[in-house]
Amino acid sequence: MTISIWRYSHLLLAISSSLFLLIASVTGIVLAFEPISDSIKSFHIKGSNDLSVAETIHTLQHHYDEIISFEIDSNNAMIASVITKEGNSETIYVDPTNGGKLGKPIEKATVFKFATNLHRSLFLKSTGRFFVGFVSFILFIIAITGVLLILKRQRSIKRFFFKIEKEYFAQFYHIILGRLLLIPILLIAVTGVYLSLEKFSLLPKSTISHQVSIENSGSTPKIAIKDFDIFKTITLKNVKAIEFPFSDSVEDYFLIKLSDRELIVNQFTGAIISEELYPFVTLASQWSMVLHTGKGNILWSTILLIASCSILFFMYSGFTMTIKRHKKSKLRHSNHNKDESEYIILVGSETGNTFTFATLFANALAAIGKTVFISELNNYSSYRQARHLIIFTSTYGEGEPPTNAKKFEQKFKAIQPINSIQFSVVGLGSLAYPDFCKYALDVNHTLASHPLFTSVLEPYKINNQSFEAFKDWVSIWSSTLKISLHIKQPQKKKKRKNNVFTIIERTPINEDDTFLLRLRTKRTIDFQSGDLFSFSPKEDEIERLYSIGKVNGDILLSIKKHELGICSNYFSKLQKGDTIKAFIKQNSTFHFPNIRKEVIMIANGTGIAPFLGMIASEKNMSNTHLFWGGRTRVSLEIYNDFIKKEQLSSFHTAYSQTQKDKIYVQDLITKEANLISNALKNNGIIMICGSIGMQKEVLHVLETISRKNLNLPLSIFEKKNQIKIDCY
Numbered sequence: 151m152t153i154s155i156w157r158y159s160h161l162l163l164a165i166s167s168s169l170f171l172l173i174a175s176v177t178g179i180v181l182a183f184e185p186i187s188d189s190i191k192s193f194h195i196k197g198s199n200d201l202s203v204a205e206t207i208h209t210l211q212h213h214y215d216e217i218i219s220f221e222i223d224s225n226n227a228m229i230a231s232v233i234t235k236e237g238n239s240e241t242i243y244v245d246p247t248n249g250g251k252l253g254k255p256i257e258k259a260t261v262f263k264f265a266t267n268l269h270r271s272l273f274l275k276s277t278g279r280f281f282v283g284f285v286s287f288i289l290f291i292i293a294i295t296g297v298l299l300i301l302k303r304q305r306s307i308k309r310f311f312f313k314i315e316k317e318y319f320a321q322f323y324h325i326i327l328g329r330l331l332l333i334p335i336l337l338i339a340v341t342g343v344y345l346s347l348e349k350f351s352l353l354p355k356s357t358i359s360h361q362v363s364i365e366n367s368g369s370t371p372k373i374a375i376k377d378f379d380i381f382k383t384i385t386l387k388n389v390k391a392i393e394f395p396f397s398d399s400v401e402d403y404f405l406i407k408l409s410d411r412e413l414i415v416n417q418f419t420g421a422i423i424s425e426e427l428y429p430f431v432t433l434a435s436q437w438s439m440v441l442h443t444g445k446g447n448i449l450w451s452t453i454l455l456i457a458s459c460s461i462l463f464f465m466y467s468g469f470t471m472t473i474k475r476h477k478k479s480k481l482r483h484s485n486h487n488k489d490e491s492e493y494i495i496l497v498g499s500e501t502g503n504t505f506t507f508a509t510l511f512a513n514a515l516a517a518i519g520k521t522v523f524i525s526e527l528n529n530y531s532s533y534r535q536a537r538h539l540i541i542f543t544s545t546y547g548e549g550e551p552p553t554n555a556k557k558f559e560q561k562f563k564a565i566q567p568i569n570s571i572q573f574s575v576v577g578l579g580s581l582a583y584p585d586f587c588k589y590a591l592d593v594n595h596t597l598a599s600h601p602l603f604t605s606v607l608e609p610y611k612i613n614n615q616s617f618e619a620f621k622d623w624v625s626i627w628s629s630t631l632k633i634s635l636h637i638k639q640p641q642k643k644k645k646r647k648n649n650v651f652t653i654i655e656r657t658p659i660n661e662d663d664t665f666l667l668r669l670r671t672k673r674t675i676d677f678q679s680g681d682l683f684s685f686s687p688k689e690d691e692i693e694r695l696y697s698i699g700k701v702n703g704d705i706l707l708s709i710k711k712h713e714l715g716i717c718s719n720y721f722s723k724l725q726k727g728d729t730i731k732a733f734i735k736q737n738s739t740f741h742f743p744n745i746r747k748e749v750i751m752i753a754n755g756t757g758i759a760p761f762l763g764m765i766a767s768e769k770n771m772s773n774t775h776l777f778w779g780g781r782t783r784v785s786l787e788i789y790n791d792f793i794k795k796e797q798l799s800s801f802h803t804a805y806s807q808t809q810k811d812k813i814y815v816q817d818l819i820t821k822e823a824n825l826i827s828n829a830l831k832n833n834g835i836i837m838i839c840g841s842i843g844m845q846k847e848v849l850h851v852l853e854t855i856s857r858k859n860l861n862l863p864l865s866i867f868e869k870k871n872q873i874k875i876d877c878y
């Protein structure tokens with residue numbers, strides 16, 4: 151299957167460096183604990199950072215016979231090399247406030263020594279160091295290609311942190327963690343590369359050469375060290391190390407290493423003999439070390455720890471995603487070659503889901519003895535025996551083709567068909583995106599504009615990979631072509647963890663064969679009205695989804711019993727106290743808006759269920775209007791208890807069977823054109839729930855109103871997510 155260049159690079163680099171990344175991240179996890187452990191055992195004395203160098207030297211000189219040097223470690227503790235009054239030479243941690251000995255420097259723990267060597271050089275000396283540096287560079291590229299993939303998915307930089315549609319655990323958290331930990335991972339990679347370049351002396355020279363000023367090099371006027379101006383102004387906070395003069399000779403001096411510069415100070419007069427800023431390369435090395443190791447900063451080392459763990463997770467989730475995609479996109483072998491086949495099936499798919507449908511369809515045709523050829527849209531060609539072309543394609547970006555369909559249009563223009571062909575296009579997409587199945591519509595348009603291609607059916611759109619909708623299309627297509635097709639069930643999905651729901655109330659079945667179920671579960675589940683109740687009956691294990699109303703924490707379902715409906719018949723027999731196993735799927739694109747806006751709720755039949763929950767949960771519905779279409783007044787009765795008319799701004803009903811002239815919900819909308827156009831203009835939300843037929847009619851009316859009253863196409867408001875749809 152064709153995959154985009156960025157996904158390909160991301161994957162290839164991840165696979166090729168996986169072993170090294172595994173070692174680097176596991177040792178990185180171990181090493182992240184070192185700064186934490188060091189800081190717990192630190193000899194840092196609180197408040198000592200603010201002592202001046204003058205005070206500190208004065209205190210130490212009282213306490214020790216001679217001071218050779220001292221340095222401040224990454225945890226702000228002072229290590230000094232001294233000669234004690236007893237004449238012993240020692241390197242010890244001292245308390246700068248009183249000069250007292252605190253302890254001896256602790257040797258690095260064996261586990262950290264081992265992890266450091268493995269992390270830095272894989273115990274392979276220079277060769278290993280080179281590999282580690284190179285893998286850091288690869289990690290950097292993996293992170294950048296990851297960013298590009300997220301940008302492609304989110305469609306703009308502005309939307310980088312916008313919501314991600316959850317397909318499955320590995321995919322969702324790969325993206326979520328990738329966004330959250332992008333900066334630490336980039337820093338780990340860049341600093342890793344920098345430190346390796348430094349080790350191989352590939353960076354510009356970073357040593358300082360001091361220019362000694364002659365006029366400050368004399369030994370007069372002699373001043374006590376504690377009175378040196380420069381020592382009085384520098385506090386320990388800024389000091390990295392100080393080397394004391396080797397002898398009383400005027401050529402020997404204090405060497406002061408600060409965080410950004412080095413100073414040479416006359417040991418008699420306290421005058422600055424030389425002052426040099428560190429070059430950028432040295433500062434960058436210091437920063438790289440701190441950022442790469444987290445030394446001296448527990449918060450940063452904790453972030454590094456999380457980032458190292460996340461790299462392991464990315465490896466797991468990345469491979470899971472790849473295997474999943476590969477499995478889905480594996481094309482079954484066509485039972486005939488392209489020039490022998492009567493039925494040509496072409497697939498446009500980015501992440502493999504569309505292949506599942508196309509393959510089921512191809513199998514069904516092959517099962518009744520048809521010659522079938524199935525391939526990717528990019529492989530479009532001429533087909534000697536073809537009579538039917540069936541295209542299944544998803545849509546990406548802003549109505550763009552998936553990667554394996556990008557060349558289709560160009561090839562279609564270039565290749566002359568041999569025979570006249572009947573075609574059908576099935577779009578797989580999601581209503582969560584403004585350009586729902588747009589690419590399928592484009593393909594349909596391209597085919598329709600060719601004289602040798604004849605359309606069998608209107609292009610058909612499938613939302614969220616609905617198997618039900620797919621089966622509907624197969625049945626329409628096959629009855630149009632007078633073929634009897636049997637679609638075999640897809641492979642059973644891994645069982646999800648169902649919850650047990652108890653029926654706590656039900657209404658009798660009314661004259662429209664509709665009834666309400668109220669369900670409760672013992673476990674606390676976080677859900678909202680508009681989410682979906684997922685139930686898979688034992689008979690076929692195919693998932694059915696029902697829009698939920700949430701009423702006082704219970705689930706309210708409105709169900710219409712269909713003569714042959716496995717689920718609706720099963721539900722219709724459930725009595726109070728019965729239990730069923732199901733789970734709740736989040737459907738955040740159909741939640742009531744959080745921000746107070748005008749909301750127009752439009753439903754027909756059982757589509758009212760989520761709105762009943764919204765009315766029950768929302769205290770303030772002063773800006774909310776409900777439009778509902780049913781057969782008769784009696785149809786409304788089962789819902790009456792939940793509709794608080796006085797709470798709503800307005801409630802409009804359309805009964806199709808009550809009067810001679812049928813009135814549908816779209817007729818009510820036409821009548822209230824001003825209400826609708828004002829809501830659209832003022833960023834209000836229109837929510838539609840119910841049958842696909844009603845959705846089509848309502849959208850048509852909304853389009854007309856929008857164009858007439860606002861002079862704008864409805865797509866403007868669809869793009870701004872002002873139209874929310876949950877129809878089936």
Ligand SMILES: Cc1cc2nc3c(=O)[nH]c(=O)nc-3n(C[C@H](O)[C@H](O)[C@H](O)COP(=O)(O)O)c2cc1C
Binds near residue numbers: 505550
């Ligand atoms: C990043 C991204 C962008 C998408 N853009 C659209 C879109 O513009 N229009 C649409 O109808 N569906 C869009 N979808 C939904 C997919 O087309 C839908 O999930 C489809 O079933 C995926 O099929 P595939 O796995 O075969 O590619 C998008 C999905 C993703 C992840």
